[in-house]
Amino acid sequence: MDIIFYHPSFNSDYWINALRKAMPQVNVRAWTAGDNAPADYALVWHPPVEMLKGRKLKGVFALGAGVDAILGQLSANPGMLADDIPLFRLEDTGMGSQMQEYAVSQVLHWFRRFDDYQALKQQSRWQQLEEYAHGDFTVGILGAGVLGSKVAESLLPWGFPVRCWSRSRKSLPGVQSFAGPEELGDFLQGTRVLINLLPNTPETVGLINQSLLNQLAEHCYVMNLARGVHVVEADLLAALESGKVKGAMLDVFSREPLPADNPLWAHPRVAMTPHIAAFTRPTEAIEFISHTIGKLERGETVSGRVDRVRGY
Ligand SMILES: NC(=O)C1=CN([C@@H]2O[C@H](COP(=O)(O)OP(=O)(O)OC[C@H]3O[C@@H](n4cnc5c(N)ncnc54)[C@H](OP(=O)(O)O)[C@@H]3O)[C@@H](O)[C@H]2O)C=CC1
Numbered sequence: 476m477d478i479i480f481y482h483p484s485f486n487s488d489y490w491i492n493a494l495r496k497a498m499p500q501v502n503v504r505a506w507t508a509g510d511n512a513p514a515d516y517a518l519v520w521h522p523p524v525e526m527l528k529g530r531k532l533k534g535v536f537a538l539g540a541g542v543d544a545i546l547g548q549l550s551a552n553p554g555m556l557a558d559d560i561p562l563f564r565l566e567d568t569g570m571g572s573q574m575q576e577y578a579v580s581q582v583l584h585w586f587r588r589f590d591d592y593q594a595l596k597q598q599s600r601w602q603q604l605e606e607y608a609h610g611d612f613t614v615g616i617l618g619a620g621v622l623g624s625k626v627a628e629s630l631l632p633w634g635f636p637v638r639c640w641s642r643s644r645k646s647l648p649g650v651q652s653f654a655g656p657e658e659l660g661d662f663l664q665g666t667r668v669l670i671n672l673l674p675n676t677p678e679t680v681g682l683i684n685q686s687l688l689n690q691l692a693e694h695c696y697v698m699n700l701a702r703g704v705h706v707v708e709a710d711l712l713a714a715l716e717s718g719k720v721k722g723a724m725l726d727v728f729s730r731e732p733l734p735a736d737n738p739l740w741a742h743p744r745v746a747m748t749p750h751i752a753a754f755t756r757p758t759e760a761i762e763f764i765s766h767t768i769g770k771l772e773r774g775e776t777v778s779g780r781v782d783r784v785r786g787y
């Protein structure tokens with residue numbers, strides 16, 4: 476069996492060696508331009524069109540959780556990947572616990588008013604503020620898939636009311652589930668901290684806009700851990716100015732790297748990280764890929780297959 480690998484920034488030698496160790500019976504090679512030799516599987520992130528075009532593959536694995544980039548490439552380049560070739564993505568592979576760390580630490584930061592204390596410190600002011608109550612700190616998670624459900628689970632032990640919104644109804648113990656566009660309004664009503672973990676699809680682009688923000692609780696907080704295109708940045712800035720949104724923690728942006736003149740950089744109540752909420756971890760990713768390939772080869776059912784029509 477032959478596997479080709481392409482990632483624009485990962486250390487290919489490291490990955491190829493680790494893949495060979497995990498699957499000693501497989502020939503793994505880094506794909507380079509002009510390589511048209513046959514392969515069974517391709518492991519990719521932002522692949523050149525020519526890498527996949529015309530190949531008869533048994534499967535393609537995206538080396539991340541989100542498949543918006545590769546689906547965008549496929550729609551812009553018809554024929555890049557035949558419709559019957561399955562596309563898989565990474566499910567969790569260590570990203571769940573990273574998202575939990577990110578979300579829990581930031582929710583606690585806001586809940587314990589460290590943002591306010593930091594602002595007071597800037598003014599050399601020694602002042603004790605009123606405590607917030609857990610009951611007034613409902614956390615609402617947009618997206619209750621692999622990562623959203625893990626984030627929901629991690630917030631429960633801290634005593635916050637937790638709710639999620641997804642396409643289909645969920646039964647996560649202790650988490651209130653809202654499903655579909657018809658229940659979005661009820662989900663937003665009373666949500667004090669909004670955490671976004673939706674995939675980027677035509678239905679979710681621009682979802683976090685003025686109308687959505689207006690439906691959240693007063694002095695709410697917004698955490699975007701999914702994709703920049705979900706947030707209408709001008710609407711978020713306006714909601715921060717009006718005081719409706721008290722703070723935002725953003726990991727992803729409509730343009731990355733965020734241009735130097737973007738007003739989000741300078742906003743005192745916006746914190747940000749450069750798309751690091753969850754990294755692809757080689758050991759866990761390779762374990763998932765080799766396990767999935769093993770199952771595919773044995774004709775067994777696997778998870779992680781992307782529905783290319785649905786968009787995630
Ligand atoms: N910032 C970072 O470093 C990283 C960001 N990400 C982002 O996180 C996203 C989520 O990952 P993951 O949890 O693995 O994805 P999943 O596919 O497992 O979960 C997606 C969730 O979103 C819900 N959803 C999708 N479309 C809609 C819609 N139109 N209305 C309501 N709910 C919807 C799904 O509902 P249902 O369950 O009913 O299908 C599901 O619950 C990725 O797509 C990626 O963009 C991922 C890794 C790192």
Ligand SMILES: O=C(O)C(=O)CO
Nearest residue numbers: 538539540541753755
């Ligand atoms: O896995 C993903 O989708 C990512 O965004 C990783 O940065």
